[in-house]
Amino acid sequence: MNAGNQRFEKIRHSLPDGIVASSDSHVLRAYSQDLWPRKMIEIREQGPDPEPAMDLVLWPENAAQISDVARWAVRMDCALYPYGAGSGVCGATTADAGEPRPRVVVDLKRMNCVRSIDRKSMTAWVEAGIIGENLERHLNQEGLTLGHFPSSLYCSSLGGWLATRSAGQLSTKYGKIEDMVLSLECVFADGTVAETARAPRSAMGADWTQLLLGTEGTLCFFSAACVLVHPLPEKRVGLSFETPDIRTAMEFARMALQAGLRPAALRIYDPLETSLTLSRAVLKESGFGGGAAIVAQFEGGAAVTDAGAGELLRMAPLAGARRIGDQLAQHWWEHRYDISYKQQLIMSHGRMILDTFEVAATWDKLQAVYEAVKNVNIGFGIVLAHLSHFYHAGANIYFSIVAHAGLTPDVPARYDSIWSDVMRAAEGAGATLSHHHGVGRLRREWIMRERADWMKIFLKVKNGFDPENHLNPGKMGG
Known part of the structure; x- marks a missing residue:
């Protein structure tokens, strides 16, 4: 959509009263992407798109204004893209190149009370x-x-x-x-x-x-x-453990969850991720001897917190886990947001590929999912893994891919190839293909594969709620 054409000007000047709007090219370009790594690779390798993907950005201040915008979009035949903070990694707020209607971002950040x-x-x-x-x-x-x-x-x-x-x-x-x-x-x-x-x-x-x-x-x-x-919690207790391998660590977590323990945080790092991402100085200070590292944190009322931590300590040797110094747990707590801001350092290097994906499986399939993905040949690169969300019946595995495109001339195509290979591996081993990042454009094909029959039903529901497909078209199979 060319922002200068007559149709765009018509919708720009027909907006409901009181809606803050912008068609500034810099604003539109900023809202044309989220943090989907594939799009970031495209921009790095090929430069920014010649024109912004979006035509207009709106900032409603209450539900009544969103309602006015929705009715206006139906009247003017616009596509609306809800926007929060743009931190998604699956392209869920972005527009397909083939969308012919005016593309309008609806940013809700003014609704912040x-x-x-x-x-x-x-x-x-x-x-x-x-x-x-x-x-x-x-x-x-x-x-x-x-x-x-x-x-x-x-x-x-x-x-x-x-x-x-x-x-x-x-x-x-x-x-x-x-x-x-x-x-x-x-x-x-x-x-x-x-x-x-x-x-x-x-x-x-x-x-x-x-x-x-x-x-x-x-x-x-x-x-x-x-x-x-x-x-707010009255008390926090952090514990650190090691196990000889990831299988033993998974079994320790299963025993704890099925015994009714609910630590606020429980994280298992496979040996490779432990060695490459956790502080070597802290590991040494904690007395870590190798294998998989485990961090657990309990919080809440003092008595309940102490009881939970005590029970996990009692169970550890029964599961083959050895307690190490709690410096590791303390370091994780103090630096738990750091990794989100380190990824850009890797992505800033030409031809590098970095992405994460999080799957989930029941306990009987979890080890097989881990091995299937870790065994994928991604060429010049590595696959790291940790587990960070646990349930009575299973857990999630969070994989990180760090790779170099090598001599492949088309880096986004190499990204697509790696992504397809690891997703097929996880799918074949019995995992659900998203635990908490969502679907967006990235997993659009995969949700149709994993839940084909149910997606047919969902699209009927979508047609009932939004028969002309004005709301975030091209997502969730729509």
Whole structure:
């Protein structure tokens, strides 16, 4: 879409009153991508696109304005792209090159208020555009926490978490974002504003909150949410362990989870990731002797925290895990967000390929998934792995790919080839192909493979909610 054509000017000047908007080329270019590594590789290798992919950016300030925008988009036949903070890594906010309609970004960051806190029910009513760090700081001032700490905490929004079914670093205790939401305020394609049931549980038909979460802006906008909050922890205890191999570490985690333990954080690093990403000085100080490294953290009331940590210490030797110095756990806690800001150093080098992908599997398949992906030949590169989210029935594995494109002239094509190989390996071993990053454009093909029959049903639902496909077209199979 050429921003100077007559159709664009028509939509620009027909906007509802009071909507802040921009068609500045620098703004449009900034909103034409998120942090999807493939797009970043394209820009690095080939230069920026000749024209921005987006035509207009809007900043509504409340649900009523989103409703006005939705009705306007139907009237003017525009495609709307909900936008939180742009930290997604799957291209979920980006437009397909073939989208013929005007492409309009709807950025919710002006909707950034904590509307109210109910201390008796321990809930907070929060607008979807708030950045994670700001939400947590606001709650901390009230002696509270949400307990949701993704690595992108400083550059992601509540709305983005809801749209992608986000997971945070302390999820084994506090749950994932879907476990923290009591109700949603939504704006639909026809402009309808509605809130799902605000109750601890309801059997009045389907659970619309859970049905809408994770749909990546294809069914509605999330304008606000009622979320569960908790008192700030009275005490934290960090523990560190080593096991001779990843299999033993997985078994230790399985025993702990199925015994009912819920550490706030539990992280297992395979031997390669341990040796390359954890501080060698801290490993030495902790007395680490080799193999897989494990970090566990308990937090909450003092008595409960001590009891949980004590039980994990009791179980460790039974599972073949050896306790080492807790300097490793302390170092992880103090530097737990650092890795998100180191990736750009690698990506700044020409022809380098870096990406992460997170899968999940039941305990009976987890080792096979790990081995299948680790055995993929990615050429000049390595595959690292750690586990960071655990359940009664299984866990996730977070893989990191660091590779050089070698002599291949087309670096994005080499990225596609590596991505396809590792995804096929995980799929073949029985994993679900996204644990918390979502689908976007990156996994569009793969969700149709993994859930082919269910995606046919989803597309019928999409047609009912948004029959003209105005909301984030090209995503979730739509």
